Amino acid sequence: MATAEEFFAIDIRVGTVLQAEPFPDARKPSIKLLIDFGTELGHKRSSAQLTTHYTPEQLVGRQVVAAVNLGSRRIASYVSEVLVLGAMPQGTEVVLLALDQPVANGTRIG
Secondary structure (H helix, E strand, O other): OOOHHHHHOOOEEEEEEEEEEEOOOOOOOOEEEEEEOHHHHOEEEEEEOOOOOOOHHHHOOOEEEEEOOOOOEEEOOEEEOOEEOEEOOOOOOOEEOOOOOOOOOOOEEO
């Protein structure tokens, strides 16, 4: 069980996908993302297992929600800097969280 203090220590922000491309070197089917989190955080990279429901072309321009302060993780030859968040109905199936209205890149989720 996480405490409220532990939960609020995670920095969750909104960003817009600038680039998306297949990631054939990953062990699990994934897409490489370059996400704009606004002037404070800038551009960050992520590897996300989104191939069940999304193509790279569908992701460009889309706003996503991501944890931005969990540290980097090397996936094959790629460094993933943020964790894009989504619901996982089963296995590696990921359905991205969606906003009802657009907000500025870098907006905090609280």
